[in-house]
Amino acid sequence: xxxxxxxxxxxxxxxxxxxxxxxxxxxxxxxxxxxxxxxxxxxxxxxxxxxxxxxxxxxxxxxxxxxxxxxxxxxxxxxxxxxxxxxxxxxxxxxxxxxxxxxxxxxxxxxxxxxxxxxxxxxxxxxxxxxxxxxxxxxxxxxxxxxxxxxxxxxxxxxxxxxxxxxxxxxxxxxxxxxxxxxxxxxxxxxxxxxxxxxxxxxxxxxxxxxxxxxxxxxxxxxxxxxxxxxxxxxxxxxxxxxxxxxxxxxxxxxxxxxxxxxxxxxxxxxxxxxxxxxxxxxxxxxxxxxxxxxxxxxxxxxxxxxxxxxxxxxxxxxxxxxxxxxxxxxxxxxxxxxxxxxxxxxxxxxxxxxxxxxxxxxxxxxxxxxxxxxxxxxxxxxxxxxxx
Amino acid sequence: xxxxxxxxxxxxxxxxxxxxxxxxxxxxxxxxxxxxxxxxxxxxxxxxxxxxxxxxxxxxxxxxxxxxxxxxxxxxxxxxxxxxxxxxxxxxxxxxxxxxxxxxxxxxxxxxxxxxxxxxxxxxxxxxxxxxxxxxxxxxxxxxxxxxxxxxxxxxxxxxxxxxxxxxxxxxxxxxxxxxxxxxxxxxxxxxxxxxxxxxxxxxxxxxxxxxxxxxxxxxxxxxxxxxxxxxxxxxxxxxx
Numbered sequence: 001x002x003x004x005x006x007x008x009x010x011x012x013x014x015x016x017x018x019x020x021x022x023x024x025x026x027x028x029x030x031x032x033x034x035x036x037x038x039x040x041x042x043x044x045x046x047x048x049x050x051x052x053x054x055x056x057x058x059x060x061x062x063x064x065x066x067x068x069x070x071x072x073x074x075x076x077x078x079x080x081x082x083x084x085x086x087x088x089x090x091x092x093x094x095x096x097x098x099x100x101x102x103x104x105x106x107x108x109x110x111x112x113x114x115x116x117x118x119x120x121x122x123x124x125x126x127x128x129x130x131x132x133x134x135x136x137x138x139x140x141x142x143x144x145x146x147x148x149x150x151x152x153x154x155x156x157x158x159x160x161x162x163x164x165x166x167x168x169x170x171x172x173x174x175x176x177x178x179x180x181x182x183x184x185x186x187x188x189x190x191x192x193x194x195x196x197x198x199x200x201x202x203x204x205x206x207x208x209x210x211x212x213x214x215x216x217x218x219x220x221x222x223x224x225x226x227x228x229x230x231x232x233x234x235x236x237x238x239x240x241x242x243x244x245x246x247x248x249x250x251x252x253x254x255x256x257x258x259x260x261x262x263x264x265x266x267x268x269x270x271x272x273x274x275x276x277x278x279x280x281x282x283x284x285x286x287x288x289x290x291x292x293x294x295x296x297x298x299x300x301x302x303x304x305x306x307x308x309x310x311x312x313x314x315x316x317x318x319x320x321x322x323x324x325x326x327x328x329x330x331x332x333x334x335x336x337x338x339x340x341x342x343x344x345x346x347x348x349x350x351x352x353x354x355x356x357x358x359x360x361x362x363x364x365x366x367x368x369x370x371x372x373x374x375x376x377x378x379x380x381x382x383x384x385x386x387x388x389x
Numbered sequence: 390x391x392x393x394x395x396x397x398x399x400x401x402x403x404x405x406x407x408x409x410x411x412x413x414x415x416x417x418x419x420x421x422x423x424x425x426x427x428x429x430x431x432x433x434x435x436x437x438x439x440x441x442x443x444x445x446x447x448x449x450x451x452x453x454x455x456x457x458x459x460x461x462x463x464x465x466x467x468x469x470x471x472x473x474x475x476x477x478x479x480x481x482x483x484x485x486x487x488x489x490x491x492x493x494x495x496x497x498x499x500x501x502x503x504x505x506x507x508x509x510x511x512x513x514x515x516x517x518x519x520x521x522x523x524x525x526x527x528x529x530x531x532x533x534x535x536x537x538x539x540x541x542x543x544x545x546x547x548x549x550x551x552x553x554x555x556x557x558x559x560x561x562x563x564x565x566x567x568x569x570x571x572x573x574x575x576x577x578x579x580x581x582x583x584x585x586x587x588x589x590x591x592x593x594x595x596x597x598x599x600x601x602x603x604x605x606x607x608x609x610x611x612x613x614x615x616x617x618x619x620x621x622x623x624x625x626x627x628x629x630x
Binding site: 002003004006007010011013014287288290291292293294295296297298299381382383386387 | 446447450453455456475476479480482483484486488490492494496497498499503507508510511555
């Protein structure tokens with residue numbers, strides 16, 4: 001049988017000042033790691049949740065994002081008749097869209113930040129049926145009216161309901177606020193696509209992307225096949241969710257890589273903290289270890305016992321780190337989305353998986369910091385250590 | 390019967406022949422034990438005396454399987470321990486040896502009960518059987534009412550009693566005592582020696598003890614002196630009836 005765990009529990013408690021150094025080191029590392037990962041997760045979830053699995057996003061072939069896309073009105077018409085497009089009494093559920101960037105002052109700092117202004121079709125709320133007008137009303141087609149995402153409304157000056165704001169050479173009235181349920185659209189400002197084209201002196205009847213609502217998520221294959229086989233269409237078709245997933249990759253990868261680098265550097269420090277704590281535990285308890293060995297506990301039992309202790313300490317550190325980071329969940333922050341060069345609001349997402357990942361990272365640090373001292377404990381000569389003071 | 394001349398029968402409980410132990414310290418070889426012979430029968434109580442550095446503790450460590458000799462053999466109850474692997478030796482210690490140390494060597498974060506229970510965790514006894522054994526051992530050493538006390542809550546004499554309970558709880562083949570009274574005042578030392586004497590007389594335990602103290606050594610049936618790496622009968626010690 002192994003050395004009883006109660007021995008480790010009480011030993012940690014008896015030497016808590018030493019254990020606390022390792023616990024805090026691991027807690028700090030885990031909290032930074034989980035915070036960074038929840039930032040990446042929040043960013044990704046914000047973008048991915050913008051896209052629907054039942055929507056198809058059509059852009060010019062070869063374009064990497066909407067900004068550099070171009071779809072003509074003729075192509076939009078072909079697309080409206082493609083198989084799989086859902087229809088309503090008002091016609092096919094398709095929104096031909098243009099995207100421009102306008103700078104608005106942030107309420108928090110007064111500095112300008114780029115906002116994505118999306119020209120949409122009047123059908124857009126039926127195409128993106130998860131988006132709801134939560135205040136005011138939808139814009140009237142043909143008028144210089146705006147509906148703004150709720151993050152945009154709360155983040156920027158001049159975008160409150162009823163405000164009139166000048167940009168792009170026109171004066172716009174904010175007539176409504178919409179909510180996309182935490183997606184990227186919440187950071188956008190929407191207007192009639194034709195009006196945006198006119199005000200910005202863009203070519204008429206040329207759009208940057210088209211979003212089509214399909215009869216079902218499974219209808220994408222037939223829709224895509226029909227468009228790619230049509231010689232009039234030189235377009236790229238993605239499921240809308242996949243498009244936003246791809247959009248999130250650059251920044252998500254950047255945050256994950258940076259977060260990992262920071263966590264590894266801090267982790268090395270935390271491992272040294274754990275090593276120090278465990279080596280001093282072994283040194284202080286060499287006589288106890290030797291006594292156990294004399295009583296007949298094997299070297300393996302000693303290694304196991306000290307590993308349990310290191311894992312216990314690191315678990316406490318991991319737990320503390322997770323507790324520290326949980327209040328961040330839902331906290332909204334914002335960053336530049338490098339795909340669109342616009343400001344995107346998103347929230348930290350501290351998920352159970354990330355917390356489990358944090359605990360696993362803590363246990364890993366405990367293991368790395370615990371193995372060498374545990375081996376030293378088992379290897380020290382019993383006859384000498386028995387007489388140690 | 391205890392013999393140091395190498396003529397003891399193979400039937401003796403502890404059978405040591407030609408035991409050598411050398412250390413290298415600072416490039417110099419130190420011969421601590423040289424060709425030591427010893428035969429101890431079951432139920433014997435032997436005291437080892439000798440000046441500091443004479444090898445008393447080294448001998449005890451070798452007999453207890455805590456160290457390996459440079460040459461020679463040690464056979465205990467038919468098992469030759471000198472060529473056992475480290476893990477076999479560990480198992481052997483658990484079954485055959487009860488250690489009593491000068492500084493008691495109790496685990497400070499465990500209660501008296503838990504300290505005494507430690508050797509039993511290496512047996513197949515059930516929890517309830519372990520409890521019975523521990524209670525019996527602690528009652529035998531007169532600490533039945535101190536089971537939940539931690540070592541820091543006990544006097545030195547009481548700590549050593551707990552250590553004795555721990556040494557006997559698994560009913561080992563023999564007890565090795567390394568200066569068991571070395572850290573105690575005279576009164577506590579007398580009580581401990583009386584307890585060890587009882588273990589020999591009433592329970593037939595075999596005890597090998599290292600001590601500096603002639604008064605303590607007198608409690609043993611035989612006192613042997615370590616001289617120049619070998620054991621010799623002490624003129625004054627051989628024969629407490």
